[in-house]
Amino acid sequence: MANFETIVVETDLLILGGGMAACGAAVEAAHWARQNGLKVTLVDKAAVDRSGAVAMGLSAINQYVGLRDGKNTVKDYVDYVRNDLMGVTREDLVANIARHVDSTVHLFEKWGLPIWKDENGNYVHEGRWQLMINGESYKVVVAEAAKNALLAGNGKAVGEIYERIFIVGPLMDGERCAGAVGFSVREEKFYVFKAKATLVAMGGAVHVFKPRSSGEGMGRAWYPPWNSGSSAYFTLKAGAEMTCQEVRFIPVRFKDAYGPVGAWFLLFKSRATNAMGGEYMVERRAELENWAPYGRVKPIPANLRNYLGMLDVMEGKGPIYMRTEEAIKKIATTYKDDDKAYKKKMKELESEAWEDFLDMTISQAILWAGTNVQPEERSSEIAAAEPYFIGSHSGASGAWVSGPEDLQTDETKKEYFWGYAHMSTVPGLFCAGDASGASSHKFSSGSHAEGRAAAKAAVKFVVDNNTMPNLDAAALEALKEQILRPLDVYEQFKGATTDPEVNPNYIKPRMYMYRLQKLMDEYAAGITAQFTTNESLLNKALELLAFLKEDAEKLAASNLHELMRCWENVHRTWQAEAHVRTLLFREETRWPGYYYRADKPKIDDEQWHVFANCKYHPNTDQWEVLTRPILHIFPQPKEHELLGG
Amino acid sequence: MPSYVNPEKCDGCKALDKTACQHICPNDLMALDKVTMKAYNRDVTMCWECYNCVKICPTQAVEVRGYADFVPLGASATPMRSTDSIMWTVKFRNGTIKRFKFPIRTTPEGEAAPDGGFESPADLASPALFTEPASLGLPEVFTLKH
Ligand SMILES: Cc1cc2nc3c(=O)[nH]c(=O)nc-3n(C[C@H](O)[C@H](O)[C@H](O)COP(=O)(O)OP(=O)(O)OC[C@H]3O[C@@H](n4cnc5c(N)ncnc54)[C@H](O)[C@@H]3O)c2cc1C
Ligand code: SF4
Numbered sequence: 034m035a036n037f038e039t040i041v042v043e044t045d046l047l048i049l050g051g052g053m054a055a056c057g058a059a060v061e062a063a064h065w066a067r068q069n070g071l072k073v074t075l076v077d078k079a080a081v082d083r084s085g086a087v088a089m090g091l092s093a094i095n096q097y098v099g100l101r102d103g104k105n106t107v108k109d110y111v112d113y114v115r116n117d118l119m120g121v122t123r124e125d126l127v128a129n130i131a132r133h134v135d136s137t138v139h140l141f142e143k144w145g146l147p148i149w150k151d152e153n154g155n156y157v158h159e160g161r162w163q164l165m166i167n168g169e170s171y172k173v174v175v176a177e178a179a180k181n182a183l184l185a186g187n188g189k190a191v192g193e194i195y196e197r198i199f200i201v202g203p204l205m206d207g208e209r210c211a212g213a214v215g216f217s218v219r220e221e222k223f224y225v226f227k228a229k230a231t232l233v234a235m236g237g238a239v240h241v242f243k244p245r246s247s248g249e250g251m252g253r254a255w256y257p258p259w260n261s262g263s264s265a266y267f268t269l270k271a272g273a274e275m276t277c278q279e280v281r282f283i284p285v286r287f288k289d290a291y292g293p294v295g296a297w298f299l300l301f302k303s304r305a306t307n308a309m310g311g312e313y314m315v316e317r318r319a320e321l322e323n324w325a326p327y328g329r330v331k332p333i334p335a336n337l338r339n340y341l342g343m344l345d346v347m348e349g350k351g352p353i354y355m356r357t358e359e360a361i362k363k364i365a366t367t368y369k370d371d372d373k374a375y376k377k378k379m380k381e382l383e384s385e386a387w388e389d390f391l392d393m394t395i396s397q398a399i400l401w402a403g404t405n406v407q408p409e410e411r412s413s414e415i416a417a418a419e420p421y422f423i424g425s426h427s428g429a430s431g432a433w434v435s436g437p438e439d440l441q442t443d444e445t446k447k448e449y450f451w452g453y454a455h456m457s458t459v460p461g462l463f464c465a466g467d468a469s470g471a472s473s474h475k476f477s478s479g480s481h482a483e484g485r486a487a488a489k490a491a492v493k494f495v496v497d498n499n500t501m502p503n504l505d506a507a508a509l510e511a512l513k514e515q516i517l518r519p520l521d522v523y524e525q526f527k528g529a530t531t532d533p534e535v536n537p538n539y540i541k542p543r544m545y546m547y548r549l550q551k552l553m554d555e556y557a558a559g560i561t562a563q564f565t566t567n568e569s570l571l572n573k574a575l576e577l578l579a580f581l582k583e584d585a586e587k588l589a590a591s592n593l594h595e596l597m598r599c600w601e602n603v604h605r606t607w608q609a610e611a612h613v614r615t616l617l618f619r620e621e622t623r624w625p626g627y628y629y630r631a632d633k634p635k636i637d638d639e640q641w642h643v644f645a646n647c648k649y650h651p652n653t654d655q656w657e658v659l660t661r662p663i664l665h666i667f668p669q670p671k672e673h674e675l676l677g678g
Numbered sequence: 679m680p681s682y683v684n685p686e687k688c689d690g691c692k693a694l695d696k697t698a699c700q701h702i703c704p705n706d707l708m709a710l711d712k713v714t715m716k717a718y719n720r721d722v723t724m725c726w727e728c729y730n731c732v733k734i735c736p737t738q739a740v741e742v743r744g745y746a747d748f749v750p751l752g753a754s755a756t757p758m759r760s761t762d763s764i765m766w767t768v769k770f771r772n773g774t775i776k777r778f779k780f781p782i783r784t785t786p787e788g789e790a791a792p793d794g795g796f797e798s799p800a801d802l803a804s805p806a807l808f809t810e811p812a813s814l815g816l817p818e819v820f821t822l823k824h
């Protein structure tokens with residue numbers, strides 16, 4: 034076996050990941066840990082300053098309820114999320130995030146994040162729930178507060194941060210989560226983190242499906258290439274029940290560079306039209322009736338908006354254009370009688386439009402500059418990206434976690450509460466952000482807020498269960514052997530060929546990834562399949578996934594970087610399998626702009642107004658797929674309220 | 679090529695034990711060639727063009743050339759990041775130049791105080807998070823139970 038030193042770290046609360054949810058968890062945990070004399074350890078595969086989906090920056094905070102202004106209520110947010118997810122949402126979880134998220138946003142502002150203000154000092158809203166920010170350093174600021182919370186304290190730090198450690202999987206003590214194992218991508222060290230409670234916040238997954246670009250541009254997926262399904266793998270392998278694994282997210286964005294469209298639709302009120310000038314949102318309105326009652330709500334659910342555009346494209350009416358020139362002119366015409374004011378407004382709008390890209394999708398700015406696009410002069414194409422797993426955004430995949438006790442009714446409590454908020458079905462294993470499911474639309478701010486709520490509950494768990502779990506030394510050694518195996522496989526067989534990439538004894542992580550992407554694309558409703566699948570195709574996907582999983586034993590790595598790539602792709606494979614099994618299980622089409630089951634082409638609220646959950650049983654190596662009821666904690670809105678009346 | 683390194687400007691971060699670009703890349707892409715002591719992007723197909731290596735390089739050696747499989751040549755976006763703002767120069771294929779400046783933070787670097795100055799009266803059993811309810815701007819945290 035490769036000769037790696039084993040480093041054992043013992044801690045009370047282990048936070049896995051360093052993104053929005055993990056930074057929220059760190060800030061919160063530090064406070065309660067200090068009060069209770071506990072230690073907190075955070076581990077990230079990258080540098081916390083610039084890791085996760087917010088590494089580049091963002092131009093908007095997408096969840097702010099504004100409770101203090103009295104305009105919206107917690108229930109309003111829950112209604113919005115449930116409708117957007119076609120009725121499939123855990124109200125208790127969404128409400129828990131919604132009641133805390135404003136506090137998190139107000140902290141961001143204190144920490145130094147510039148939030149746009151109007152002349153009266155109020156936040157500038159992009160839409161009802163969204164705030165405009167100057168967000169280039171969003172992650173830097175949020176990470177700074179987390180680091181200050183954990184590491185400062187005049188020599189009495191409550192925590193420690195490990196960077197560049199790739200977490201592979203869970204450590205278990207019987208049914209209880211006992212920490213995590215991983216390795217350094219910088220030096221030959223194998224890490225064992227023993228913990229009384231573990232909080233998973235390692236983001237969602239990309240590159241499970243074939244991306245639209247196949248050359249250099251492959252890295253420019255909408256979702257950042259460094260989040261590879263580690264949260265899903267970790268929770269599945271621990272034996273945790275998962276939910277909404279079928280609810281992938283497909284964003285419609287500016288074509289190819291995937292620049293954001295939120296500001297264009299919401300702030301600039303732009304229209305999207307097809308090649309003939311037709312507006313699919315108007316021309317195809319009747320189609321929405323087929324997806325009632327959700328087709329009737331306002332705002333129209335994201336997947337249905339996608340779907341109407343996709344119908345245009347499939348009928349050959351593409352490209353679909355964002356009418357940027359029209360939108361900008363319309364705003365500026367208010368000033369048309371005052372030449373100076375008009376010019377000033379145009380300049381301001383131009384700067385806002387470019388900042389939107391430069392803050393969060395710089396590639397889109399390069400693409401515009403490379404094709405000489407000035408948005409005030411010319412429209413730009415938009416298109417559906419490939420499928421991603423991001424439970425914090427408009428997808429919903431993640432672990433099935435307990436809600437808080439005080440947000441349950443007598444009825445929901447039996448189904449949705451088991452002691453600690455945001456704890457999975459595995460004792461001691463907590464999840465937040467993309468790692469927890471059925472609570473979408475938390476975005477950057479809500480993920481941070483959920484990380485905080487989960488961390489507080491996890492500290493409570495440690496106080497109530499203050500014993501260090503036991504680890505079996507032989508099992509640990511076996512894990513180490515398994516995790517380092519790709520290095521051994523490479524060393525053992527590299528001599529069999531003059532080309533290290535082509536060898537009959539092993540597969541390199543890149544080709545392994547291409548194999549996964551091709552099978553998911555073709556059989557599990559990827560882009561080339563127009564997001565369409567059926568039972569036979571899905572069964573074929575499972576058959577090919579089984580071969581792939583066997584070949585995962587033959588992954589080969591020539592260095593630490595490749596070892597990380599090997600494990601990232603194993604993580605993706607498990608995310609893929611959970612997805613395919615749940616697609617197969619849910620015998621209806623509920624989110625047509627995300628995927629379409631051609632053999633079950635209609636929504637079936639009678640049978641399928643339920644959560645589809647799945648679970649991997651580590652002891653028997655079996656999967657189980659099951660339903661859980663959708664219960665409400667708030668009275669349901671009447672149809673006229675759904676319509677915005 | 680996504681991010682690439684200008685060999686004339688890169689000094690390998692003076693051979694300190696870790697280079698700035700290597701430290702910051704969220705995808706572990708920037709590596710140092712131990713012979714030339716110059717940095718390089720080891721896998722351009724996995725680069726998000728997040729510009730973190732560009733922004734952090736002390737010698738401005740890292741630049742980005744748009745993805746060649748869909749971006750026509752000749753354009754660039756170049757940042758200059760200071761402690762409180764960022765200045766962008768966007769160069770078009772046709773030669774047009776645009777400049778933009780945006781604020782990036784309102785507090786001095788390093789000084790984000792975790793509690794933001796809000797008090798934390800709650801205890802471990804209550805639904806209130808630390809800094810709440812003050813940081814909500816409300817007298818109490820929303821609950822269904824009273
Ligand atoms: C392109 C894009 C645009 C978005 N725009 C907005 C917006 O405008 N406004 C908004 O509010 N939200 C936006 N979001 C959503 C927001 O970014 C996410 O909701 C949020 O980042 C989720 O937080 P998280 O902590 O779950 O994941 P992340 O913030 O992605 O953090 C994941 C962390 O896990 C680490 N990690 C991953 N795997 C491992 C491993 N194996 N071992 C150790 N560490 C690991 C990563 O390095 C990272 O630190 C956007 C998201 C994307 C992708
Ligand atoms: S940060 Fe700049 S100078 Fe330092 S190694 Fe990287 S490219 Fe070279």
Ligand code: SF4
Pocket residue numbers: 680681702703704705706707708719724725726727728729730731732
């Ligand atoms: S642009 Fe971002 S992803 Fe690409 S090499 Fe630089 S830091 Fe890494």
